[in-house]
Each structure stands twice: as C-alpha cells, then as structure tokens.
Amino acid sequence: MWKRAVCTKDCPDTCGLLVKVENGQIVKVKGDPDHPFTAGFICKKAAHFPEHIHSSKRIITPLKRIGPKGTAKFEPIGWNQALDEVASRMRSVSSEFGSEAILPYSYGGHMGLVHRNAGHAFFNRLGASNLDYTICGPAATAGFEASLGKGPSTEIQAALQSDYIIIWGSNTLTTNLHAWPYFSRAQKAGATLIVIDPYRNRTAQRADVHLMIRPGTDAALALSMMQVIIDKDMMDHDFIAQNTIGFEKLKIRAKEYPPARAADICGVPEEMIVRLAKGYGRAGSPYIRTGWGPARQLKGGMAMRTIALLPALVGAFNKPGGGITRSLGGAPSDLRSLTRSDLRPPGTRTVNMVELGNALTTLTNPPIKMLYVYLSNPAVVAPQSRDVLKGLARE
Ligand code: SF4
Incomplete structure (x- = not known):
C-alpha cells in the first residue's frame, strides 16, 4: 500500500513523498508527483528512509548512563522509568535551585x-x-526584516521571468535542489546568472560570472553596487520616493564604498564590481536569491540588511521576475x-x-x-x- 507523507529531514524543501508499506514495514520511498512544488523529485537521503527506519542500529529505547560522563556507557531502560527519573530530577533541581x-x-x-x-x-x-x-537563521531574518519588514519574500518561481539573477551566498545546486531548475531554465532562456560566494562550489561553476569575494565582505560589495547605481543614475526614482525611507542617508553611506575600495576589501577586481552593478541596475527584472552564507559572520545581520536594500533601489519589486528571495522554509504562522x-x-x-x-x-x-x-x-x-x-x- 502506498501512503502519502512528507520528508522528515531538517530540510526546508519538505518534499512530498509516497511511501510503500508492507506488513508494517516501509519498503520503498519515492517522490509524490502530485506535490505542487517538489513534483516527485527527491534527493537520495529520502530514498534511504527504509534502511534508516528499520535499521538494527537505531536507538528505540531510552538509555541511562551507567559510567562516568564521556565514557559512553549506557543501559536500556523502559519509558516509564525514564519519564519518572527525568520528572523527579526536574522536581529536585527546581526545589533546590x-x-x-x-x-x-x-x-x-x-x-x-x-x-x-x-x-x-x-x-x-x-x-x-x-x-x-x-x-542558524535569526541574524539573517533580523537583517532582512530591518530593510523590508516582516512577511514573505519573493517567490522563487519569479526567477523564471528574470533576465538577471544573483545567487548570493547559496550553493543552490547542492543544497536547494528544487530551486535550481528555476534558475537553470531562466539561464537557458537568456538570463545572466551571477553567483557571489567565497567558494567555487557547484553552483558557482554553472554561473555566467562568479564573484569569489572574501568571506565577510558582502556588505561592502552591496554598498559599492549601490554607489555605482546611484552614481550612474540607474535608480528607480519613483519607487524610492513612493515606497522607501532614508534614501538620502543611504546615499551618503554608499559613497564611502567606491568600487576601488570595495575591490580591496572584497578581493575581486574593480571592473567586476562595476559590471555587476551596471548589469543589476540596467536589468529589466533584477532578481536576488540570498542564502544563509552572508549572515554567518560577525555583523552578518547587517550584511543581509544591506543586500536587502538593493531591490528597492532599482524598483525590482515592481518588475515581474524581479525581487529578492530569502528563505523557502516556513509559512507565515502565529x-x-x-x-x-x-x-x-x-x-x-x-x-x-x-x-x-x-x-x-x-x-x-x-x-x-x-x-x-x-x-x-x-x-x-x-x-x-x-x-x-x-x-x-x-x-
Ligand atoms: S530535498 Fe531531500 S532531504 Fe530535503 S526534503 Fe526533499 S527528500 Fe527530504
């Protein structure tokens, strides 16, 4: 009998699964073709569920330590005993301390x-x-929301209509395989695919341009892009006037990061930064996909906050296929x-x-x-x- 399920790994793709069960045992797992987003395609991890779940190595009873800490000596105990011991320890710690x-x-x-x-x-x-x-993600979320407020970011499907895609700090091809087809199809249709990442990972190898910046320099690069966009007057003045606050202050800050300075900080040639800024500023549908990478550093929240300002500068949100996607995980919920x-x-x-x-x-x-x-x-x-x-x- 085939049953519908969802992958239980800690992975935001949350693939829809079809699970074949015989005599109470999972014997096969495959993707659910009717799932609207994952559409029957799953990674190898889920295909191994039967052997993991029914493995003789699985721990299926509570284990109680019987030796000194760190010596990994345990004995199996029943659930009632385990619950009683934990509850009694909680009570005694609570009353004493x-x-x-x-x-x-x-x-x-x-x-x-x-x-x-x-x-x-x-x-x-x-x-x-x-x-x-x-x-994990709270620094990125805080930075992103400081610029754009709460709420969902651009749907990843929008990238299909984009002519200029920046994947910023995400090895999408390896870690977000259901998003990759949208970028790949857009690229085949003529979109320019830029990857900004300190690693020459699999995704970077498929890019039209890879900016291999030094770790922790994302904000400097974003500010320098803004400096070029402002200097060359590639902003969307109407969008800025109607939908943003603080542009004049941002302009002063961006001016501190001319491409020559950013090139020194980021470790990429000045011309690459100028080309990136012009490409993004002139695109019909500029789209950015951020990973968690830019936020995994000191002041990472601020790096994400800075990157998240770019779409507003060029009015990307008003252009079909434009925008910025932060996370595919989670739905708005109270x-x-x-x-x-x-x-x-x-x-x-x-x-x-x-x-x-x-x-x-x-x-x-x-x-x-x-x-x-x-x-x-x-x-x-x-x-x-x-x-x-x-x-x-x-x-
Ligand atoms: S991509 Fe793999 S690990 Fe992630 S939800 Fe799908 S099957 Fe599970």
Whole structure:
C-alpha cells in the first residue's frame, strides 16, 4: 500500500513523498508527483528512509548512563522509568535551585511546526531558563526584516521571468535542489546568472560570472553596487520616493564604498564590481536569491540588511521576475497558542543559545543544573565548542 507523507529531514524543501508499506514495514520511498512544488523529485537521503527506519542500529529505547560522563556507557531502560527519573530530577533541581537552573536546548530537528515548537509551552510553564533561539537563521531574518519588514519574500518561481539573477551566498545546486531548475531554465532562456560566494562550489561553476569575494565582505560589495547605481543614475526614482525611507542617508553611506575600495576589501577586481552593478541596475527584472552564507559572520545581520536594500533601489519589486528571495522554509504562522510565552514567569532569565559554553561553565544564581536537549546536538553545533564540551562534562 502506498501512503502519502512528507520528508522528515531538517530540510526546508519538505518534499512530498509516497511511501510503500508492507506488513508494517516501509519498503520503498519515492517522490509524490502530485506535490505542487517538489513534483516527485527527491534527493537520495529520502530514498534511504527504509534502511534508516528499520535499521538494527537505531536507538528505540531510552538509555541511562551507567559510567562516568564521556565514557559512553549506557543501559536500556523502559519509558516509564525514564519519564519518572527525568520528572523527579526536574522536581529536585527546581526545589533546590529554582526552575531557572533547568535549561531546555533545542532547535529544528525537522520542519514540522508543531513538532519543533511543542516543548516550549512546558518549559515556559515550568519557569525554566528561557532559550533565545539565535542559531542558524535569526541574524539573517533580523537583517532582512530591518530593510523590508516582516512577511514573505519573493517567490522563487519569479526567477523564471528574470533576465538577471544573483545567487548570493547559496550553493543552490547542492543544497536547494528544487530551486535550481528555476534558475537553470531562466539561464537557458537568456538570463545572466551571477553567483557571489567565497567558494567555487557547484553552483558557482554553472554561473555566467562568479564573484569569489572574501568571506565577510558582502556588505561592502552591496554598498559599492549601490554607489555605482546611484552614481550612474540607474535608480528607480519613483519607487524610492513612493515606497522607501532614508534614501538620502543611504546615499551618503554608499559613497564611502567606491568600487576601488570595495575591490580591496572584497578581493575581486574593480571592473567586476562595476559590471555587476551596471548589469543589476540596467536589468529589466533584477532578481536576488540570498542564502544563509552572508549572515554567518560577525555583523552578518547587517550584511543581509544591506543586500536587502538593493531591490528597492532599482524598483525590482515592481518588475515581474524581479525581487529578492530569502528563505523557502516556513509559512507565515502565529505560533503563540503553541509556544505560550505568556506562561513564562515575568523576569525569567534568558540564555542565548550560541553562548551555551558560557552558560554551562560560568552562570551562577542559579547555575545550570539540568540541560534538557531535544532536536539538537549542541556538542557539535554550538559555538565555543571547547567550553560546551567542558560544560557538558561537569556533574
Ligand atoms: S530535498 Fe531531500 S532531504 Fe530535503 S526534503 Fe526533499 S527528500 Fe527530504
């Protein structure tokens, strides 16, 4: 029997799947051709679901540590015992140190909105330390929204109508395979495809022009593009007058980044920057696809904020096929009734998840006495990994 499903990987494409089930076992997985966006095409990871799900190596019972921390000695226990032990530990930590001594640590796990947010209400009600979810995309989102406000960005399908596509900091061909056909088809139809990325990755190899900028120089490049666009009067004056604020201030800032200066900062020839700016400024439908790359650096939010100003400068939003796409993940949704931050006691301490190492090793009043990890692997993904490992190793 074939059943409809959705891929459970932590991947924003969320492919529609058809799953063949025989005697309670998944025997085959293929793409659902009726899914409007992924249209039956899935990557190899999902095709391996049957062997992963039914693997004898899967952990299917709770495991209790029986040796010192770090020695990886565990024994299987039943679910009731596990739940009782966790609940009793929560109670004892709470009564001895206060509930803020408990820190939940989680992130995505997969793209299901209920699944990834369902734990929040419990920890809010408990009065546990509040985790600030800053890893991954929030810096990019904050920067983007500072320029363009909240709301969905341009649909990726728009790129089909574009004559000038910039993929900025995304290895789309490898990591966002359902978006790639739109760019590839537009390119075949005559669009110029630019890739801005410090790596000569697979996507960059398919570009008409690859600007291999130094990491962390995206904002300088964007400001320099603006300087050329303003200097050559390629702006959309009507769009700027009717839809934007702060243009005069931006003009002053952009003037500080002539192409010669940006070339020094970014490590690409001055002529390339001028050509890029002119190509973008003169395009009939200038389109930008940003990845997460520009935001994964110090002041990354500001880099994304700067890039996100470019479409407004040339009025791209008023041109079919023009615009800017930030993320394909998530749909606008109000999660307040799920996460229930209203249950959190006023004044509850907040811990920034990228500072977990500090929190585990230096926080007092109260110290973290219980770390409750779900949907994440902080030993691998959290920065300051030496401090994180030190913190995880302490009793
Ligand atoms: S691209 Fe692969 S991992 Fe991503 S949702 Fe589709 S099948 Fe899953």
